Amino acid sequence: MKVTIDGIEIEVETGKTILEAAREAGIDIPTLCYSEAFGGQGVCRMCMVEVKTGNRKRFVASCTYPITGEIEVQTKTPELEEIRRNIITLLYRRAPNSDLMKKLYQDYSCSEVKGVDPEESCIMCRLCVKACEKVGANAISTVLRGTEKRVSTPFDEESPECIGCSACADTCPTGAIRVVEEGGRREIWHKSFEMLRCEKCGGYYSTLPVREHVTEQLELDYADDSLCPNCRRKKLAKEVAEVR
Amino acid sequence: MIMAVNSQQIADRQAMEKIINRYPPERRFILAIMQDLQKHLNYLPKEALKMTADHVNAPMTVIFSMATFYKAFSLVPKGRVVLKACDGTACHIKGSNVLIDEIYSCLGIKPGETTADGDFSLETVNCLGACALAPVLVANGKVYPKVTPAALRKIINEYRGQDNDSNTSE
Numbered sequence: 576m577k578v579t580i581d582g583i584e585i586e587v588e589t590g591k592t593i594l595e596a597a598r599e600a601g602i603d604i605p606t607l608c609y610s611e612a613f614g615g616q617g618v619c620r621m622c623m624v625e626v627k628t629g630n631r632k633r634f635v636a637s638c639t640y641p642i643t644g645e646i647e648v649q650t651k652t653p654e655l656e657e658i659r660r661n662i663i664t665l666l667y668r669r670a671p672n673s674d675l676m677k678k679l680y681q682d683y684s685c686s687e688v689k690g691v692d693p694e695e696s697c698i699m700c701r702l703c704v705k706a707c708e709k710v711g712a713n714a715i716s717t718v719l720r721g722t723e724k725r726v727s728t729p730f731d732e733e734s735p736e737c738i739g740c741s742a743c744a745d746t747c748p749t750g751a752i753r754v755v756e757e758g759g760r761r762e763i764w765h766k767s768f769e770m771l772r773c774e775k776c777g778g779y780y781s782t783l784p785v786r787e788h789v790t791e792q793l794e795l796d797y798a799d800d801s802l803c804p805n806c807r808r809k810k811l812a813k814e815v816a817e818v819r
Numbered sequence: 820m821i822m823a824v825n826s827q828q829i830a831d832r833q834a835m836e837k838i839i840n841r842y843p844p845e846r847r848f849i850l851a852i853m854q855d856l857q858k859h860l861n862y863l864p865k866e867a868l869k870m871t872a873d874h875v876n877a878p879m880t881v882i883f884s885m886a887t888f889y890k891a892f893s894l895v896p897k898g899r900v901v902l903k904a905c906d907g908t909a910c911h912i913k914g915s916n917v918l919i920d921e922i923y924s925c926l927g928i929k930p931g932e933t934t935a936d937g938d939f940s941l942e943t944v945n946c947l948g949a950c951a952l953a954p955v956l957v958a959n960g961k962v963y964p965k966v967t968p969a970a971l972r973k974i975i976n977e978y979r980g981q982d983n984d985s986n987t988s989e
């Protein structure tokens with residue numbers, strides 16, 4: 576199927592999202608809640624583009640809009656810039672402590688606003704929740720609604736589901752999730768975990784429940800090998816080299 | 820799972836189980852189950868949320884997220900008498916804020932709060948569709964039209980100290 580994005584004609588498969596098609600063609604559309612690993616969420620609306628079919632023109636979230644017909648897409652019009660500037664202004668107001676938002680707020684020369692809570696970094700993109708779901712832990716979700724909405728564990732308590740993998744914090748674009756690693760323990764979401772030590776380099780790299788979880792999920796027998804990702808890579812490389 | 824330790828807890832658990840088991844174990848019944856539990860227990864205890872999660876085989880996060888999203892649910896016990904002050908446009912103009920202030924001076928509770936003795940809860944609602952009767956107050960399902968501060972005091976006294984458990988919510 577043929578679509579035009581910013582005047583460039585592209586051949587795409589039906590069902591592909593506008594965002595994917597654009598990125599494949601090297602056209603950048605800004606996003607906040609999109610991750611290749613989780614697909615489009617349609618949460619942040621940063622990826623809005625203008626879609627023209629016949630004489631009809633409308634704005635859609637490109638990360639969730641599947642291409643099903645011949646359309647003409649614009650990704651950088653003044654109207655879109657204005658939409659994005661508004662989104663950034665609002666998110667900056669919510670999360671003034673986030674470096675990412677500080678940068679975007681400047682880049683887009685947004686009008687002046689004062690942050691609501693100077694300590695807040697979270698922009699409610701839900702990437703952490705997605706990561707937790709994907710890991711299969713389901714320890715965090717969004718709670719409450721409206722201006723009170725935030726990410727947390729049920730009852731703001733230590734969750735029996737949490738395995739301390741910190742996938743949420745690793746995915747978070749704003750560094751809003753607090754992880755403390757100290758004395759061989761990792762603390763996250765009101766819960767403290769004993770960390771695993773790499774048998775080769777001695778560095779801490781994960782938690783005990785993570786290893787159990789991975790073993791269970793992949794039906795692997797992992798038990799005799801506790802290496803950090805770095806040492807594991809080296810070991811693999813060495814094995815490959817020896818085979819050759 | 821926490822073990823029920825006394826007969827009251829066992830009875831509560833059985834009551835919750837009975838409500839939950841009325842529904843097929845599917846996720847699409849989560850809301851209906853919680854509405855039913857809220858209606859019978861006047862709030863959603865932690866135990867009830869856990870049992871719902873187990874019943875429909877959904878993570879606790881899903882249940883908790885929904886339970887905190889909808890205003891119809893409460894995670895703390897609501898009062899024996901639930902006062903709903905309409906704060907829709909018409910009632911607002913007709914002075915619902917005066918009523919809300921008056922309730923505060925009588926009972927010491929703001930919207931969303933419950934008195935320490937568990938007698939009264941206050942909620943605000945956004946239009947009951949009875950704008951001609953503004954300002955409207957609903958106490959345990961009974962509608963009071965054109966409420967003045969003096970009338971409000973009378974209504975509160977009517978319900979105060981009255982011990983029947985006639986909780987006809989909604």
Ligand code: SF4
Nearest residue numbers: 697698700701703747
């Ligand atoms: S904590 Fe981070 S990943 Fe999670 S919603 Fe907030 S900004 Fe997004």
Ligand code: FES
Nearest residue numbers: 617618619620638
């Ligand atoms: S990236 Fe599309 S809505 Fe967030």
